[in-house]
Amino acid sequence: MTPLLAVDDLHLWYDADGGKVVRAVDGVSFTLEQRGEALGIVGESGSGKSSLALALMRMLPKNVARFDGAVRLAGRELTPLSDDQFRREIRWQRIAMVFQGAMSVLNPVLRIGEQIAEPLLLERRYDKARARARVRDLLERVGLPAGFASRYPHELSGGQRQRIGIATALALDPDVLILDEPTSALDVSVQAQIMNLLKDLKEDPGISMLFITHDIGLASDLCDRIAVTYAGEQMEVGPAERVLVAPRHPYSQLLLASLPRLHSDVPPRTMPGDPPDLTAIPAGCRFHPRCPYAWEDCLNHPPGIPLPDGGHARCWLNDPVVAGDRYQIQLRPTEAARD
Amino acid sequence: MTETLLARSITVSSSQPLLALDDVSMAFRTRRGLFRSGEVTAVAGVSLAIARGETVALVGESGSGKTTVGRVSLRLLQPTSGRVVFDKQDITDVPEERLNWLRKRTAIVFQDPFSSLNPYMTVADLIAEPLVIDGLKDAGVRRAQVRAALAAVDLTPTDRFVNRHPSSMSGGQRQRVGIARALIRNPDYMVADEPVSMVDASSRVEILNLLHGLQRERGVTFLYITHDIASARHFAGRIAVMHLGSIVETGSARQVIDHPVHPYTRALIAAVPEPDPANRFLRRSTEQWQDTPGVAIHADCPHGGSLTLPAVLLEVSGDPGHAVACHLEPPRGR
Ligand SMILES: Nc1ncnc2c1ncn2[C@@H]1O[C@H](COP(=O)(O)OP(=O)(O)OP(=O)(O)O)[C@@H](O)[C@H]1O
Ligand SMILES: Nc1ncnc2c1ncn2[C@@H]1O[C@H](COP(=O)(O)OP(=O)(O)O)[C@@H](O)[C@H]1O
Ligand code: SF4
Ligand SMILES: [Mg+2]
Ligand SMILES: [Mg+2]
Numbered sequence: 001m002t003p004l005l006a007v008d009d010l011h012l013w014y015d016a017d018g019g020k021v022v023r024a025v026d027g028v029s030f031t032l033e034q035r036g037e038a039l040g041i042v043g044e045s046g047s048g049k050s051s052l053a054l055a056l057m058r059m060l061p062k063n064v065a066r067f068d069g070a071v072r073l074a075g076r077e078l079t080p081l082s083d084d085q086f087r088r089e090i091r092w093q094r095i096a097m098v099f100q101g102a103m104s105v106l107n108p109v110l111r112i113g114e115q116i117a118e119p120l121l122l123e124r125r126y127d128k129a130r131a132r133a134r135v136r137d138l139l140e141r142v143g144l145p146a147g148f149a150s151r152y153p154h155e156l157s158g159g160q161r162q163r164i165g166i167a168t169a170l171a172l173d174p175d176v177l178i179l180d181e182p183t184s185a186l187d188v189s190v191q192a193q194i195m196n197l198l199k200d201l202k203e204d205p206g207i208s209m210l211f212i213t214h215d216i217g218l219a220s221d222l223c224d225r226i227a228v229t230y231a232g233e234q235m236e237v238g239p240a241e242r243v244l245v246a247p248r249h250p251y252s253q254l255l256l257a258s259l260p261r262l263h264s265d266v267p268p269r270t271m272p273g274d275p276p277d278l279t280a281i282p283a284g285c286r287f288h289p290r291c292p293y294a295w296e297d298c299l300n301h302p303p304g305i306p307l308p309d310g311g312h313a314r315c316w317l318n319d320p321v322v323a324g325d326r327y328q329i330q331l332r333p334t335e336a337a338r339d
Numbered sequence: 340m341t342e343t344l345l346a347r348s349i350t351v352s353s354s355q356p357l358l359a360l361d362d363v364s365m366a367f368r369t370r371r372g373l374f375r376s377g378e379v380t381a382v383a384g385v386s387l388a389i390a391r392g393e394t395v396a397l398v399g400e401s402g403s404g405k406t407t408v409g410r411v412s413l414r415l416l417q418p419t420s421g422r423v424v425f426d427k428q429d430i431t432d433v434p435e436e437r438l439n440w441l442r443k444r445t446a447i448v449f450q451d452p453f454s455s456l457n458p459y460m461t462v463a464d465l466i467a468e469p470l471v472i473d474g475l476k477d478a479g480v481r482r483a484q485v486r487a488a489l490a491a492v493d494l495t496p497t498d499r500f501v502n503r504h505p506s507s508m509s510g511g512q513r514q515r516v517g518i519a520r521a522l523i524r525n526p527d528y529m530v531a532d533e534p535v536s537m538v539d540a541s542s543r544v545e546i547l548n549l550l551h552g553l554q555r556e557r558g559v560t561f562l563y564i565t566h567d568i569a570s571a572r573h574f575a576g577r578i579a580v581m582h583l584g585s586i587v588e589t590g591s592a593r594q595v596i597d598h599p600v601h602p603y604t605r606a607l608i609a610a611v612p613e614p615d616p617a618n619r620f621l622r623r624s625t626e627q628w629q630d631t632p633g634v635a636i637h638a639d640c641p642h643g644g645s646l647t648l649p650a651v652l653l654e655v656s657g658d659p660g661h662a663v664a665c666h667l668e669p670p671r672g673r
Contacts (some may be wrong), residue, residue, distance in 0.1 A: 016671045045510060087412070158401075187401040187566040192610040192623035199620060214539045217614035241616040258541045262478065262569040262596060262613050269543040275542075 001073040003031040004208055005095075005176050012048075015173055015268065020279040021065050024051035024234035028069075029304070032176065036206035040219030040240065042255070043229030044275055045253075048211045049212045050100055052229075055179045056210070057097050058086050073175065089191040096174035098165045100181045100212075105165065112139075113149030119171045140168040142197060159190035170207075175200070176208045183218065183234040190217075198222055216255055220244055225311070228252045231276040231286045234304070238311025249312040250286050261326030285315065297322050355427070356388035357528055357560045358412055363421030364584075365407050378620040382418070383584040386652075391527075394561040396575035396592065398568045398607070400625060404584040405564045409530040412562060413445050414438060421510035425528070443473065447519035448514075448550075456505040456513060462489075463501040466520045473524070488519040493550060511542035532564045539548055569611055569615075570601065573597050577660075580604045584649060590661030600663040601654055605624045 008179035012025035012315045023047050032039055041049050047247045054060060060067060071078040073128040081090065099105050101115060107115060116135045137144045142163040152196065153161060170176055175269055179198070183191040192226055193248070201223060213219050219226055227237040228251060236249035247253045257269045273290030282289055297316050304312035305319050320327045355452055356624040364380040382561035389395050391550040397405045410416045414423060414430050423431045430441060449455040456465055462637040466485045489497040492515040503514050514534060521529060531550055551574055553559045563575050570594045571578050579589040580601065599605045603625070610623040 044541050114448075160661040188568075188607065188610050189566075190402040192612075194626065195612070196622050196624060199622065214541065217542070217612045220614050220616075221619055240619065244614050244616055255541055258544050259614060260544070260547075260570045260573045262572065262611055265572075265593070267573055270545045270548060271541045309617065321628035331632060337381075 001034050002262075003072075004035060004037070004074055004198065005032040005223070006070075006072040007031070007056070008069065008070040008072075010055060011066050012051050012060070012064065013066035014051075014061065015063040015065045016279055021277045023232045023281055023301060024048040026281070028052060028229075028232075028234055029226055030234065030237060032208045034212070035208055036202055038202055038209040038211055038223040040216075041159040041212045041228055041229055042211055042216045042219050044214060046275055048078075048224070048278070049111060049229055049269055050180050051232075053097055053180050053210070053212060056089055056095060056176075056178060058083065059091075060086055067161045088123060091245045092122075092169075092174065093171060093172045094174055095176045095178065096169040096172065097178040097181050098162075098169045098180065101185065102113075106161055108153050109232040110152075111149065112151050112153065112156070115153075116149070116164065116168050116171060119168065125172065134171065135167075138170055139203075141170065143193075158186050158189070159193055160188070162186065162190075162194055163197065166201075170201070171206075174207070176210065177210050178212070180212045183215070184209075195221060211300075214306070216244075216252075216267065217259060220299035228255065229280055230269070232284060234276060235287065235315070236311065236313045237304070238307060238309055238313075242309055242311075248311075248318055249287075249315045250291050254290075254292075287315075293317060293326070295326070340384045342380075343467065343543055355391075356394075357391045357420075357426055358562075359385050359386075359388040359424040360408070360412060361422040361424070363408070363411055363423065365404075366419045380584055381518060382411065384421075385581075386421075387412075387579060387586065387589075389528075389562060390561055392554065392558045393553075393577065393580060394563055394575040395577045396563045396565060396568075396571035397579050397581060398565055400566055400607070401583035402580040405581055406532055407584075408534055408581070409447070409564050410423075411563055413447060413528075413530055414619055415439060415447075442528055443524050444527040445528045445532075445661055446524065446527065448517050448521045448531045448534045455517060458504060458506045461502050461504060462494075462508075462516055465505070465516060465521055469523050472584075484523060484673065488523050491522055491553075492516075492519045494519065499594070509542075510538045511546060514538055514547055515549070518546075522553070526559065528560045528562075529553075530562045533566070534563075534662060535570070535659050536565070536567070543570065553567050567611075568596065568608060568658050569613070580607065586652070587650070587664040588653070588662070590655070590658065594661045598658070599660075600661075604663075 008029045010025055010028045014294065015020050029031050031037060040191060041052065043049050055067065087282050092180060101242040113135050116138055117131045120131040126300050127168045135149050139146055139148055144160065144163055183321055186194065188316065202209060211219055211223055223240050225238060226240045226243045228235045228249060230251050236252045237243065243252060247256060258271050272292065276286060277313065285302050288294040288298040302316050304314050306312050316322045317326055341629050363378065363382060363385045367379045367381055369379055381557060385408055387395065397408060399405055406568065407416065410438040411418050411423060416432065423430055425441060460586060463485050466488050467481045470481050485501065486497045490498055494500045494512065494515050505516060521592060530665045534550065535546050548572060550561065553562055563571065563573055575592050578591065578592045580595065582603045588604045589593055589635045595604065599608055610625055652662040653665050655661040655663055
């Protein structure tokens, strides 16, 4: 079966001061197989998550140093499309996005209804009357009364504004919805409400999602599969239920162990070392300066080593030939994860 | 099975708390539009005592009154009613100009390391600012103290940080600058208001361990304000759960989380997306708890209680120190 979205070896690099290059997306590959599937993109701040989203939306800043790779949507190759074609046919129509900090993205002087209608009126997709009706439907779908159309952003709470961001992204019935940290500025209760809404949309109408977050717990609550991102690369991709209890990459393992657990007294562990500098990515395995298991072979760049569950892990410990005696020894489920 | 009605001030193990709030309420005047004005009761009848060297976590959702309690405890706000006692001195009505001693012994770490730090000041100037306010003129002494504070928050080698601007630092590093600034006067009591909510999940532990270390090594007493109840388990001895301006449950962090009694506490705990395969795709919500005071309380209330009645804190039988708010009759333990 043709996957709904297939991304292969995607790169997005930026020019930075002093002739340096930021390798924000550095050879990322993944698929969304079918409608209603959600993939969690999990990583620390600065690991390139937002850049991946912008690359898929083709919303690129001026200082792009490299942008290539293959993106196929329902079998259709998107890379050859001109910017104009992409804007008319793909962005917002087929792939839509809720931005990180969507709360501040809303235009303070525009009524909510006008903001949601914006993508509808663009390219004369809808006339005014149909757009108005559509706005009412969208508000209802995100759980807000129709009267909200005439309100201004400052009259809304953080959670309500985030619902508006989602309604706007849903306006043209996209196949793929990208959510960049949609709840990170919200408290637990409002976060739970937004997550409920996303769970509903995933069921019906079956929207596929790329859910970007630094919180692996949150990702696992919504997503079928999880892709753990580090320094522009995906370190591990696999079914959420397996990644949570038996991570096959040391970075995923440490990420899980760093979370304070609600019902366990095992203290959370600190992540060793410093976050990577994307202008000076270490040679070989880019996690090696922080990895407690690193050995000489880790100075070679590991490929994504396939795992039986269809996922992969970019760590030599998963290659029996290279790892030898080390093969999988270190990768028992963490204590914290087992609790 | 008898439940004890707790005294209004919840007693703590130490007989002499460093900080005690006794039946504190705080109402704010609000102005909406030109002619309408009203009052919000942000905090209603909160009693809380914190022993020297103890960390108490105040958890609850946005708007429940946590920050207001924190600010009252520092006398940054004067409560509408109730008493605030710091180190045996009643500070409820002391005018600001006679509170210098309190300012030197207390500090606050803010939620948002981005907006709370002036981006145009260097790290050294930001941290030294409280000393300048205190009138410490000797620049050499100030520099030495700044370096000591930077070292205490692990921003080392300190040379690499003194002249930097917060805008060029990561969220975790900025929060460390915020903590160093709070530490510079060597306070006994600190309010940490959501100190890690803007920091990446993977860097939170580092910051919380740092605060925990200050408690252990310097005996700092903490009020840790958070909506992340899981972190409260690991970084606070005791938890007080706030809802609509009141404490609805309090007790040792472990007991409150593993054996919550109040239905609101249960809903709050169930709202946490724990990374556990058995805990996925669930509908979570505390929405049924968004009631305003005066409206009938949640359907789960075994007594059909009403918030129009003042709640009393009752000790859960067989669990000393664990208390739950009830509007009608004593709760049945766990
Ligand atoms: N200066 C003020 N004037 C008017 N209302 C206020 C003021 N400060 C707080 N409030 C109101 O008091 C209530 C409690 O606010 P508080 O900031 O203490 O909540 P909180 O629990 O800290 O919330 P959060 O998790 O969002 O920080 C809210 O309804 C808030 O809008
Ligand atoms: N427009 C840009 N120009 C230069 N560097 C950028 C730009 N946008 C992001 N970066 C850098 O790229 C890296 C990845 O950023 P980002 O994709 O925002 O990561 P994340 O969303 O995971 O926090 C960071 O080092 C960031 O500073
Ligand atoms: S390849 Fe080596 S350094 Fe990289 S994660 Fe695996 S063990 Fe660690
Ligand atoms: Mg981002
Ligand atoms: Mg607050």
